[in-house]
Amino acid sequence: xxxxxxxxxxxxxxxxxxxxxxxxxxxxxxxxxxxxxxxxxxxxxxxxxxxxxxxxxxxxxxxxxxxxxxxxxxxxxxxxxxxxxxxxxxxxxxxxxxxxxxxxxxxxxxxxxxxxxxxxxxxxxxxxxxxxxxxxxxxxxxxxxxxxxxxxxxxxxxxxxxxxxxxxxxxxxxxxxxxxxxxxxxxxxxxxxxxxxxxxxxxxxxxxxx
Amino acid sequence: xxxxxxxxxxxxxxxxxxxxxxxxxxxxxxxxxxxxxxxxxxxxxxxxxxxxxxxxxxxxxxxxxxxxxxxxxxxxxxxxxxxxxxxxxxxxxxxxxxxxxxxxxxxxxxxxxxxxxxxxxxxxxxxxxxxxxxxxxxxxxxxxxxxxxxxxxxxxxxxxxxxxxxxxxxxxxxxxxxxxxxxxxxxxxxxxxxxxxxxxxxxxxxxxxx
DNA sequence: TCTTTTCTGTAGCGACCGCTAGAAAATGAG
DNA sequence: CTCATTTTCTAGCGGTCGCTACAGAAAAGA
Numbered sequence: 001x002x003x004x005x006x007x008x009x010x011x012x013x014x015x016x017x018x019x020x021x022x023x024x025x026x027x028x029x030x031x032x033x034x035x036x037x038x039x040x041x042x043x044x045x046x047x048x049x050x051x052x053x054x055x056x057x058x059x060x061x062x063x064x065x066x067x068x069x070x071x072x073x074x075x076x077x078x079x080x081x082x083x084x085x086x087x088x089x090x091x092x093x094x095x096x097x098x099x100x101x102x103x104x105x106x107x108x109x110x111x112x113x114x115x116x117x118x119x120x121x122x123x124x125x126x127x128x129x130x131x132x133x134x135x136x137x138x139x140x141x142x143x144x145x146x147x148x149x150x151x152x153x154x155x156x157x158x159x160x161x162x163x164x165x166x167x168x169x170x171x172x173x174x175x176x177x178x179x180x181x182x183x184x185x186x187x188x189x190x191x192x193x194x195x196x197x198x199x200x201x202x203x204x205x206x207x208x209x210x
Numbered sequence: 211x212x213x214x215x216x217x218x219x220x221x222x223x224x225x226x227x228x229x230x231x232x233x234x235x236x237x238x239x240x241x242x243x244x245x246x247x248x249x250x251x252x253x254x255x256x257x258x259x260x261x262x263x264x265x266x267x268x269x270x271x272x273x274x275x276x277x278x279x280x281x282x283x284x285x286x287x288x289x290x291x292x293x294x295x296x297x298x299x300x301x302x303x304x305x306x307x308x309x310x311x312x313x314x315x316x317x318x319x320x321x322x323x324x325x326x327x328x329x330x331x332x333x334x335x336x337x338x339x340x341x342x343x344x345x346x347x348x349x350x351x352x353x354x355x356x357x358x359x360x361x362x363x364x365x366x367x368x369x370x371x372x373x374x375x376x377x378x379x380x381x382x383x384x385x386x387x388x389x390x391x392x393x394x395x396x397x398x399x400x401x402x403x404x405x406x407x408x409x410x411x412x413x414x415x416x417x418x419x420x
Numbered sequence: 421t422c423t424t425t426t427c428t429g430t431a432g433c434g435a436c437c438g439c440t441a442g443a444a445a446a447t448g449a450g
Numbered sequence: 451c452t453c454a455t456t457t458t459c460t461a462g463c464g465g466t467c468g469c470t471a472c473a474g475a476a477a478a479g480a
């Protein structure tokens with residue numbers, strides 16, 4: 001049952017696997033599950049909601065993804081790649097921590113209110129009020145890891161002389177995290193892209209004047 | 211069954227009601243329910259968890275509080291009075307919007323990490339990922355009402371000349387809401403009072419220099 | 421005492437939860 | 451073709467959900 005999802009690629013010919021072929025596309029089914037979890041969270045999304053959203057029966061779901069928790073873990077991974085990577089990209093590509101945060105907040109306003117998909121951030125919301133400590137903890141770890149990444153990037157800037165030596169990088173990172181989390185919450189509560197952009201712009205005023 | 215909770219006070223003598231007296235104190239039972247909902251949220255707190263936390267049987271719960279949703283509504287009301295009033299107090303008592311927000315954030319750092327009770331804010335978290343739109347919406351309305359109250363207080367200051375005439379009060383109010391919501395989230399994620407206080411202090415830097 | 425009223429405890433309702441056994445269907449291998 | 455393998459579909463498992471019928475217990479009033 002391990003590695004049940006990956007199709008082993010053969011040299012040259014495609015050579016389909018032995019038994020009855022799967023009647024659905026695994027990637028699109030995963031995407032449907034992602035949307036369902038994103039919209040309603042881990043516990044409030046029942047397996048029957050998942051199966052009907054994914055267009056498959058329950059046994060197919062369990063055969064292809066393990067169980068509900070494993071499917072959610074895979075959804076979270078996929079979310080990180082498809083929707084949650086703008087922060088890492090900003091941190092990696094921008095020349096300064098300040099520019100990275102500014103771009104991150106600006107992009108968050110767009111991402112969190114994008115039409116045609118749930119608002120806000122899956123990592124922030126999908127495992128709140130969750131009976132399983134494992135699931136709740138996995139997303140909490142991700143949130144705290146993000147703040148730690150902010151702090152590392154800021155500390156680099158301090159060491160490079162880009163930020164004042166007495167900068168409280170831990171608090172500055174926490175502040176950035178709070179803004180992101182608050183923006184996500186307000187996107188869920190109906191705030192528009194423009195409103196979040198104005199919020200982000202105000203939040204940038206904590207940085208030393210340019 | 212309406213008004214089943216309130217004991218009608220008589221002039222002079224106490225005159226207990228007719229039938230078998232209630233074996234539990236309604237207020238302390240409500241407080242236990244409040245803690246349970248605060249900790250785990252609306253849906254993740256089952257009726258059987260509630261009954262065992264409150265120390266009563268299910269029929270007693272339904273007789274005294276209606277149903278789960280009515281109990282939650284009463285809990286939210288009680289929470290607003292007992293734990294969620296520091297914001298309104300700051301807005302009402304402080305001379306300026308800025309002083310009110312500063313005090314509110316400082317107090318939020320304390321309230322959201324107070325020992326012996328759940329961290330963060332019930333209004334922000336207890337109805338996320340909720341199957342019932344009514345319950346989810348009731349808390350969302352409260353959150354948006356808070357931001358609207360911030361905005362009104364700020365607009366008063368603009369009209370009084372306490373804030374610049376071109377202040378974007380809507381964005382400033384949203385920013386304050388985002389900080390509060392982010393602080394609550396991070397309190398749930400394990401941040402300490404000191405960390406939240408440092409976050410709050412940084413957030414105050416968006417206001418014009420004193 | 422007896423009746424009336426209200427609350428308590430037991431026991432269980434129907435509905436949904438996550439999950440799976442087992443048979444039928446669809447493919448490749450021989 | 452038959453056989454082995456894998457997926458699909460149907461049906462349903464045990465468990466928990468929110469909630470309640472019912473009988474007995476505990477009080478006031480007659």
